[in-house]
Amino acid sequence: MGNQAKFSAGGNDHEFPILSGSVGPDVVDIRKLYAQTGMFTYDPGFTSTASCESALTYIDGDEGVLLHRGYSIEQLSEESSFMEVSYLLLNGELPGKAELEDFSRTITRHTMLHEQLATFYRGFRRDAHPMAIMCGVVGALSAFYHDSTDISDPVHRKISSHRLIAKMPTIAAMAYKYSVGQPFVYPDNSLSYTGNFLRMTFGVPAEKYEVNPVVEQALDRIFILHADHEQNASTSTVRLAGSSGANPFACIAAGIACLWGPAHGGANEAALNMLKEIGTPDKIPHYIDRAKDKNDPFRLMGFGHRVYKNYDPRATVMQKTVREVLTALKVNDPIFEVALQLEDMALNDPYFIEKKLFPNVDFYSGIILSAIGFPTTMFTVLFALARTVGWVAQWNEMISDPGQKIGRPRQLYTGPTARDYIPLDKR
Numbered sequence: 001m002g003n004q005a006k007f008s009a010g011g012n013d014h015e016f017p018i019l020s021g022s023v024g025p026d027v028v029d030i031r032k033l034y035a036q037t038g039m040f041t042y043d044p045g046f047t048s049t050a051s052c053e054s055a056l057t058y059i060d061g062d063e064g065v066l067l068h069r070g071y072s073i074e075q076l077s078e079e080s081s082f083m084e085v086s087y088l089l090l091n092g093e094l095p096g097k098a099e100l101e102d103f104s105r106t107i108t109r110h111t112m113l114h115e116q117l118a119t120f121y122r123g124f125r126r127d128a129h130p131m132a133i134m135c136g137v138v139g140a141l142s143a144f145y146h147d148s149t150d151i152s153d154p155v156h157r158k159i160s161s162h163r164l165i166a167k168m169p170t171i172a173a174m175a176y177k178y179s180v181g182q183p184f185v186y187p188d189n190s191l192s193y194t195g196n197f198l199r200m201t202f203g204v205p206a207e208k209y210e211v212n213p214v215v216e217q218a219l220d221r222i223f224i225l226h227a228d229h230e231q232n233a234s235t236s237t238v239r240l241a242g243s244s245g246a247n248p249f250a251c252i253a254a255g256i257a258c259l260w261g262p263a264h265g266g267a268n269e270a271a272l273n274m275l276k277e278i279g280t281p282d283k284i285p286h287y288i289d290r291a292k293d294k295n296d297p298f299r300l301m302g303f304g305h306r307v308y309k310n311y312d313p314r315a316t317v318m319q320k321t322v323r324e325v326l327t328a329l330k331v332n333d334p335i336f337e338v339a340l341q342l343e344d345m346a347l348n349d350p351y352f353i354e355k356k357l358f359p360n361v362d363f364y365s366g367i368i369l370s371a372i373g374f375p376t377t378m379f380t381v382l383f384a385l386a387r388t389v390g391w392v393a394q395w396n397e398m399i400s401d402p403g404q405k406i407g408r409p410r411q412l413y414t415g416p417t418a419r420d421y422i423p424l425d426k427r
Contacts, residue, residue: 003017003018003026004016004017004018005017005018005028007033007037009037009039010037012037014033014036014037016028016029016030016032016033017029021053023058024058024060027050034410040410040412042412046236046409051231051236051239051407052231052239052398052401052404053401053403054230054231054394054397055069055092055397056068056069056089056228056230056390056393056394056397057069057089057228057229057230057390058070058230059229059230059307059308061305061307061308061309061310062309062310063310064308064310064311064312064313065313066229066313066314068085068088068089068227068228069088069089069092069093071088071094072313073224073225073313073314073317074313074316074317076088076224077221077224077225077314077317078317080094080224081192081220081224082193082194082220082223082224082227082386082389083100083103083104083107083192083193084100085224085227085389086103086107086165086227086389087099087100087103089227089228089389089390089393090161090389090392090393090396104192104193106162106166107162107165107166107193108166108187108189108193108196109166109189110162110163110165110166110167111166111167111169111170111187111189111196112167112170112186112187113167113170113171113174114144114145116144117137117140117144118174118184120136120137120140121133121137121174121175121178121184122178124136124178126178126179126181127179128178128179129377130172130175130176130179130377130378130381131256131259131260131377131380131381131384133175133178133179134171134172134175134256134381134384135253135256135257135260136253137171137174137175138164138168138171138249138252138253138256139249139250139253140249141163141164141167141249142247142249142250145160145163145249147159148160148163149247149248149249151242151245151247151248151399157248157396157399160247160248160249161248161392161393161395161396164248164249164252164388164392165388165389165392168384168385168388169187169193169196169197169200169385170187170200172197172201172378172381172382172384172385173185173197173200173201174200175378175381176201176374176378176381177200177201179377182204183204183205184200185199185200185201185203185204185205186200187200191211192216192220193220194216194219194220194223195211195216197219197385198211198212198215198216198219199211201374202373212328212329214324214325214328214329215325215328215329215372217324218321218324218325218368218372219368219372219382221317221318221321222318222321222365222368222369222382222386223382223385223386224386225314225317225318225361225365225386226361226365226382226383226386226387227386227387227389227390228387228389228390228393228394229387229390232264233258233259233261233264234255234256234258234259234264234265234387234391235255235387235390235391235394237254237255237257237258238251238252238254238255238391238394238395239394239395239398239407240254240407241254241255242395242398242399243398243404243405243406243407244406244407248392248395251391251395252388252391252392252395255384255387255391256384259380259383259384259387260380265379265380265383265384266379266380267301267302267360267362268302268361268362268363268365268366268369268379268380268383269366269376269377269379269380270301270302270362271301271302271362271363271366272335272366272367272370272376272379273301273376274299274300274301274302275335275338275339275342275366275367276335278338278342279334279338280334280337280338281334281337281338281341283338284338284341284342284345287300288300288345288349288351292351300346300357301362301363302359302360302362302363302364302366303346303352303357303358303359303360303363304355304356304357304358304360305360308358308360309356310356310358311358312358312359312360312361314360314361315358315359315360315361315363315364318361318364318365318368319343319359319364321364321368322336322339322340322364322367322368325368325371325372326371329371329372331371333371335367335370336367336371339363339367343359343363346358346359347359365379366379369382
């Protein structure tokens with residue numbers, strides 16, 4: 001804490017404290033910059049600015065590291081379950097056996113949706129995008145569950161957090177059912193979080209639904225891999241909305257709206273569409289040539305990552321899961337052949353290696369979700385379902401932070417300077 005960063009401006013020297021986290025780069029504390037110098041920093045996209053202090057998730061993009069509360073994503077996705085990771089993110093420590101059972105039981109008890117929400121769905125057009133439905137329905141939860149919207153009350157915060165995590169699979173499954181014209185399927189409390197979601201999505205009242213354990217594990221793993229990812233665009237949106245004191249349901253609806261953007265949550269859908277465009281393995285060299293051509297608008301989706309300049313640690317886990325799912329479901333689709341050959345070329349082609357264009361988590365998750373039977377419109381919905389845990393944990397952390405202020409970025413103004421109004425008849 002003793003270190004200071006020196007800054008010279010207008011002939012004067014200024015000092016600002018350098019703060020250190022438990023791991024990762026130090027930060028320069030510029031909170032008093034404007035008061036001392038009359039200047040702001042300029043940082044479009046906030047890529048060089050720490051917007052908050054957090055103890056949830058640590059990423060080292062250069063080394064390909066992702067830790068939740070200190071535990072590596074590789075260990076969590078191989079050894080843990082989504083419910084356990086949810087508990088860890090919310091509470092800071094892994095649960096004991098009794099704690100996990102109690103937490104899972106609490107989440108299971110909250111999976112039912114208010115029956116009137118079914119009529120809310122019917123207000124949407126049949127061909128509405130499931131993300132449009134998600135935004136609306138999650139935002140509307142505050143109208144149905146206003147007994148847990150006092151954000152100053154820790155008990156209210158806990159109840160609303162549990163409700164959001166529990167009800168998101170039900171909301172997501174109902175959005176899917178509505179889009180395909182099938183009846184809604186109520187939750188089954190005897191199933192796991194992920195098994196229950198699969199049944200609500202693909203089950204029908206006319207016959208018994210058997211959860212495939214390989215599919216259940218693969219989807220649970222996808223949920224773990226998407227649970228939280230530090231201060232990304234949607235998480236920052238949730239925090240920004242929450243900084244005004246908005247209720248948690250509104251904050252998560254804002255996060256869903258942000259996640260809907262193709263540059264954020266839609267990446268796995270874009271990756272699968274690209275594989276469909278390539279179509280068959282023999283066309284891969286042609287498309288790789290196009291990707292290398294700077295004048296060609298074609299881009300390889302699902303490769304490289306804004307944060308990870310090394311191999312995406314989440315992709316390593318997914319790589320194995322892809323093969324497990326395709327084998328278990330006996331899926332025979334040229335799309336998957338294209339994906340596997342493209343992956344092989346990307347890992348061995350000097351162009352990809354030099355540009356660090358490794359397959360990322362979106363490349364693999366799209367293939368798995370498609371094999372399970374999800375249409376591409378549901379991919380971002382599943383991302384939102386999983387990320388709800390991270391959003392809720394980040395929101396709770398922010399509300400509990402005494403140093404939290406309402407988000408209010410500054411700007412570099414480049415518009416007209418002050419000028420006089422000219423009456424209409426003189427213009």
